[in-house]
Amino acid sequence: MDLLNALVAILNFVVIPAAAYGAQLALGALGVTLIYGILRFSNFAHGDTMAFGTAIVILLTWGLQALGIGFGPLPTALLALPLGIALTAALALLTDRWVYRHYRQVRAAPIVVVMASVGVMFVMNGLTRLVIGVDEIQFADGARFVISVPQFKAMTGLTEGLALRTTQAITLVIAALSVWALFAFLNRTRAGKAMRAYADNEDLALLSGIDPDRVVRLTWIIATGLAVLAGTLYGLDKSFKAFNYFQILLPVFAAAIVGGLGSPLGAIAGGFLIAFSEVALTYPWKKIAEYLGFEPAGLMQMLGTEYKLAISFVILIVVLLVRPTGLFRGKAY
Amino acid sequence: MSSNRQAETTASPWRAPLLFAAVILLVVLEGTVSNAMFSGSWNSALSILNMGLISAVTALGVNMIWGYGGLFNAGVVGFVALGGLAPVLISTQPVAGAWAAGGPQLVLALAAGLATLVIAVTTAARMKGVARVLVVALVLIGGYVATRMLFDPAVTAIEANNPSKAGNIGGLGLPVLLSWPVGMVFAAIAAWGIGKVALGLRSDYLAIATLGIGEIIVAILKNEGWLARGVLNITGVPRPVPYELALQSNPAFVEAAARWAMDPATASAIYVKLCYAAIFVAVVLILILLSELALYSPWGRMMRAIRDNETAAEAMGKDVTRRHLHLFIIGCAVIGLSGAMMVTLDGLMAPGGYNPLRYTFLVWVMVIVGGSGNNWGAVLGAVLIWFLWIKAEVWGPAGMSLLTSPLSDGPLRQHLIESAPQMRYVAMGLVLLLVLRFAPRGLLPER
Numbered sequence: 001m002d003l004l005n006a007l008v009a010i011l012n013f014v015v016i017p018a019a020a021y022g023a024q025l026a027l028g029a030l031g032v033t034l035i036y037g038i039l040r041f042s043n044f045a046h047g048d049t050m051a052f053g054t055a056i057v058i059l060l061t062w063g064l065q066a067l068g069i070g071f072g073p074l075p076t077a078l079l080a081l082p083l084g085i086a087l088t089a090a091l092a093l094l095t096d097r098w099v100y101r102h103y104r105q106v107r108a109a110p111i112v113v114v115m116a117s118v119g120v121m122f123v124m125n126g127l128t129r130l131v132i133g134v135d136e137i138q139f140a141d142g143a144r145f146v147i148s149v150p151q152f153k154a155m156t157g158l159t160e161g162l163a164l165r166t167t168q169a170i171t172l173v174i175a176a177l178s179v180w181a182l183f184a185f186l187n188r189t190r191a192g193k194a195m196r197a198y199a200d201n202e203d204l205a206l207l208s209g210i211d212p213d214r215v216v217r218l219t220w221i222i223a224t225g226l227a228v229l230a231g232t233l234y235g236l237d238k239s240f241k242a243f244n245y246f247q248i249l250l251p252v253f254a255a256a257i258v259g260g261l262g263s264p265l266g267a268i269a270g271g272f273l274i275a276f277s278e279v280a281l282t283y284p285w286k287k288i289a290e291y292l293g294f295e296p297a298g299l300m301q302m303l304g305t306e307y308k309l310a311i312s313f314v315i316l317i318v319v320l321l322v323r324p325t326g327l328f329r330g331k332a333y
Numbered sequence: 334m335s336s337n338r339q340a341e342t343t344a345s346p347w348r349a350p351l352l353f354a355a356v357i358l359l360v361v362l363e364g365t366v367s368n369a370m371f372s373g374s375w376n377s378a379l380s381i382l383n384m385g386l387i388s389a390v391t392a393l394g395v396n397m398i399w400g401y402g403g404l405f406n407a408g409v410v411g412f413v414a415l416g417g418l419a420p421v422l423i424s425t426q427p428v429a430g431a432w433a434a435g436g437p438q439l440v441l442a443l444a445a446g447l448a449t450l451v452i453a454v455t456t457a458a459r460m461k462g463v464a465r466v467l468v469v470a471l472v473l474i475g476g477y478v479a480t481r482m483l484f485d486p487a488v489t490a491i492e493a494n495n496p497s498k499a500g501n502i503g504g505l506g507l508p509v510l511l512s513w514p515v516g517m518v519f520a521a522i523a524a525w526g527i528g529k530v531a532l533g534l535r536s537d538y539l540a541i542a543t544l545g546i547g548e549i550i551v552a553i554l555k556n557e558g559w560l561a562r563g564v565l566n567i568t569g570v571p572r573p574v575p576y577e578l579a580l581q582s583n584p585a586f587v588e589a590a591a592r593w594a595m596d597p598a599t600a601s602a603i604y605v606k607l608c609y610a611a612i613f614v615a616v617v618l619i620l621i622l623l624s625e626l627a628l629y630s631p632w633g634r635m636m637r638a639i640r641d642n643e644t645a646a647e648a649m650g651k652d653v654t655r656r657h658l659h660l661f662i663i664g665c666a667v668i669g670l671s672g673a674m675m676v677t678l679d680g681l682m683a684p685g686g687y688n689p690l691r692y693t694f695l696v697w698v699m700v701i702v703g704g705s706g707n708n709w710g711a712v713l714g715a716v717l718i719w720f721l722w723i724k725a726e727v728w729g730p731a732g733m734s735l736l737t738s739p740l741s742d743g744p745l746r747q748h749l750i751e752s753a754p755q756m757r758y759v760a761m762g763l764v765l766l767l768v769l770r771f772a773p774r775g776l777l778p779e780r
Contacts, residue, residue, distance in 0.1 A: 042537035044407070099766055111405050111536045115701065116769055118694055122762025125690065129755035246689065250548055253541045298485075302477075306556045313545035317530050320542065324534050 520669025
């Protein structure tokens with residue numbers, strides 16, 4: 001019985017939150033890695049793109065709520081997502097047209113493009129502050145739990161409860177669907193194959209008649225879509241605060257590099273690796289140790305939650321030291 | 334980068350003096366003219382100037398890293414914060430009982446942590462295969478547990494010592510100017526660690542790694558109460574200049590103020606700010622002198638050669654990664670100096686205020702706008718952008734209420750006016766993008 005309780009506690013406090021967070025990081029890292037693979041720079045504006053997209057989704061959600069439109073037990077934000085993605089992608093295409101295209105044409109050094117992305121980051125950050133402010137916003141509505149703690153206890157008779165929040169379930173389902181769709185697109189369709197060819201060898205792809213502008217456009221749309229998705233799911237799961245989206249940039253980058261920059265599969269693996277390490281190392285394991293019959297003196301917490309950023313950083317450093325190409329052999333030089 | 338660095342046309346020799354005169358004029362206007370745009374207070378003008386000069390030091394550091402090395406440091410905020418720790422640890426008065434409570438054990442804990450890292454690195458270098466991974470992991474886990482066992486009780490003891498007023502390890506009570514070079518050393522050590530790992534790989538890796546170290550240093554300062562009281566802030570960092578109250582009670586000063594037809598309170602505030610400004614100008618000039626001397630020495634020519642063509646420099650037998658590491662350490666040390674200067678000016682260490690947009694990316698805007706690779710450009714860009722950044726907070730709402738005056742007084746207009754201060758982020762981003770695109774060499778191009 002105690003063993004079961006310990007398992008449930010691990011599931012409740014580590015596995016479920018880490019899986020949801022990992023899915024959000026993976027979606028963010030996929031966007032970073034796609035932009036890196038095809039446009040060949042690290043997009044510092046990605047975190048603020050997530051924030052801006054989420055802000056738009058929140059505004060649309062409020063609009064829908066004002067009209068009395070809901071989505072039953074699911075958050076209204078999901079209804080607002082498609083339009084939010086479309087608007088943010090339009091903005092991303094505009095930034096490409098006005099900012100990044102020039103640097104592609106003059107074949108600028110990647111670091112100059114990174115600098116330009118810092119400028120875009122500033123603008124996006126300001127726009128987010130302008131449209132929605134800097135306060136913390138809760139915008140999840142609908143049913144709060146798929147399974148709540150009392151329900152679970154009544155069902156199983158265990159002393160340890162398990163809760164699965166709607167937002168966590170939605171995150172996992174949507175992330176799985178979009179990853180499946182992305183891989184189907186990249187592997188099956190002509191456009192997706194063109195993107196992969198372009199990422200692999202730009203000159204060869206141009207020779208075989210692939211339209212580079214189209215590839216770039218598609219990349220921005222997909223990466224922005226994933227970013228808005230990741231941002232909205234993160235916001236639903238936790239809450240929306242513009243500054244948190246700047247801070248999530250580090251775990252997202254770390255996930256993309258750990259997996260191997262430019263490798264979509266790697267980004268997903270990296271996202272989950274970072275998320276599980278973060279949650280497992282900041283969780284106090286005292287309770288679980290007690291179920292297993294130990295009497296620990298302290299909380300058995302490896303690191304305070306205030307240092308969770310340090311975990312993605314340390315993982316990043318270890319990967320840079322040991323295997324700079326990442327788990328899935330991305331590009332390191 | 335090499336494509337936009339060659340001088341297309343030689344700039345007019347009057348360009349730099351004119352631009353500097355324009356910036357000085359802005360400060361003078363702020364001090365004298367009182368209207369919707371300027372406050373007409375010398376107090377405010379000198380405050381802006383002093384912070385601008387400190388930003389100039391930060392920008393000089395960033396300019397060394399970027400302008401001479403083409404390296405991207407995205408964690409400037411961390412090095413500023415780390416430099417700011419030095420005045421706290423060196424110059425504040427010792428906290429009674431703090432050292433006795435847990436000082437030696439704390440030092441022991443930090444030494445254990447350091448030893449763990451050293452042992453891990455040396456074993457990693459000596460061994461091979463699966464055994465290496467296992468041994469290194471064991472060393473790290475064992476060392477971590479040992480460090481925490483020493484560290485936690487020491488920290489608890491120190492933080493329990495007079496927690497409402499102190500709770501930190503306290504300073505050494507040495508003169509504050511002495512802490513500035515120490516701030517440089519702090520930042521240099523962090524830069525060495527991060528540069529050792531991330532240099533030599535893709536240029537964006539350094540950017541991402543520095544982004545991480547910046548966030549982590551700020552997180553440590555916020556959360557480690559024993560170090561500098563965390564978010565409770567340290568106040569009363571000593572000054573290298575006289576205190577206003579001391580001046581006001583000095584009859585000679587009061588008499589001098591009366592001769593200038595100023596009341597003693599305003600006069601003392603302005604006098605103190607002028608003293609600071611003099612020190613800061615001296616620091617900026619010394620830094621520029623040193624880096625110009627370095628730049629036109631064989632070492633500087635080598636650095637520029639590496640920047641302009643890494644492959645060729647490598648073929649000539651230059652160890653590019655090593656040189657980049659040196660440059661990165663020196664630049665970060667200068668950034669650390671600016672952090673120490675800022676804490677000295679404010680008399681306050683407030684880790685909550687270290688915002689990456691302000692301390693990292695705004696400094697980048699300063700360097701790019703001023704002219705990357707040109708030290709005078711970095712100084713010009715810093716003071717100019719800082720002035721605009723501060724004034725935009727006032728000009729934004731005023732401009733917005735003017736722009737929206739045709740609208741009726743509805744919630745939309747209200748929202749637009751209220752959020753106008755946020756417009757400065759958009760404005761700074763646009764300035765950066767426009768300069769990068771249309772004038773990549775900045776206001777004062779590199780000669």
